[in-house]
Amino acid sequence: MTYVDQPAPGVDQPLPAVTTDDGPATFKDVVAAYVGLTKPRVIELLLLTTVPVMFFAARGIPDLMLVVWTVIGGTLSAGSASAYNCVYDRDIDEQMRRTRRRALPRHLVGARGALIFATVLAVLSTVILWFGVNPLSAELSIGANAFYVFIYTMLLKRRTTQNIVWGGIAGCFPALIGWTAVTGHLAWTPVILFLVVFFWTPPHTWALALRYREDYANVDVPMLPVVKPAAEVGRQIVLYSWVMVATSLALWPIGNLGWFYPAAALVLGVVFLVEAHRMAHRAKGTEELSVIKPMRLFHHSNLYLSLLFVAVAIDPLITR
Incomplete structure (x- = not known):
């Protein structure tokens, strides 16, 4: 098995003219492209393993503001990890039918802009979870984000058939975060x-x-x-x-x-x-x-x- 070793466009390269199939991209197109970087469907699934656990941990209905802060922080954290993934995988995304309509392959968003966007989301999610929920939940969120980016995306995905077996650990963290958000402990x-x-x-x-x-x-x-x-x-x-x-x-x-x-x-x-x-x-x-x-x-x-x-x-x- 050989691996793709083509250099991806650098984050310092200028952004090409932003266009869509229908002509120049509008502000709405660009906003939608940034939202797309977060992979909303993945976020939906992650939240489905966070919020129910909060009800379970509370043995009833948890504090609704706590749920709100956990959902916002978790959404931003998962979106950040997905955006980092899109930046790193932009070379192969451009060649795959399933992913070539994403924002970076279509040049609706530049790599530098996507990297800044991902980092801002990571910082905001950490602040929200740390002060709106608790430090343990914030630390678990940081760990999940780092595992997805560094272990799965950068280390495992292009090297082993076990990539998603171990890389999938990142997607398991929401269950822990939902529990610790309510109880403060594991x-x-x-x-x-x-x-x-x-x-x-x-x-x-x-x-x-x-x-x-x-x-x-x-x-x-x-x-x-x-x-x-x-x-x-x-x-x-x-x-x-x-x-x-x-x-x-x-x-x-x-x-x-x-x-x-x-x-x-x-x-x-x-x-x-x-x-x-x-x-x-x-x-x-x-x-x-x-x-x-x-x-x-x-x-x-x-x-x-x-x-x-x-x-x-x-x-x-x-x-x-």
Whole structure:
């Protein structure tokens, strides 16, 4: 396996004329481009693993202003990490179908401007979480941001098939931040939720990477579906899915939950495992994406995680 070694445009190079497919970019186009750097869909998913944990930690409805400050700080922190990622990956983003419409490949935003934007978001998020929530939550947010940028983006992504297995740790931090925002300390309960997201990340990401494996192959990013046949990818997805479901059920006794969460976790887990096994079965003996249908599992994984964490929030409200 060889890796892309082409120098990306430097942050000191002048920004080309800002245009869109319809002509010169408007102020609205540029603002939308900066918002796009934060990857709003990723932020939505991260918040879905933060806010429900706050309800769980409070065993009811947490202080609403605390929720507001946590959401604002978390949004800015996640947006900052995504923007840094866009700056570093702008060379490969320009070559991939899935990412070539992002702001930097389209030259709607310059690398220097994006770097400044990411840094401002990082500083603001730290200040908001430190003073509006608590120092521990701010420190965890800084750690998640740094892990995503330095460990995943810069160290692992272009070097190993295990990139998203370990790089995905950054996406597990919101569960810890939601808990510490309410309690001010860590415990085993949020660690279990951290691990649920950890084991959920490979099936979720590998399904997407299988769909876009040609993109990753063209830029020499060794995602698992690039270097292994679809059957092996399916096998590993099934393995991680079983561990994920088992971990989700472990939260019941450790988190002292009522009947609602384990019932929801069991139903959601069974449905997820059925879908994972079906995809793995379809992947045996073929590499045709139209047959494998990996995006079915990808979209299902988003629904699974969202509903599981909603169940975490609801259980204390109806079973206390």
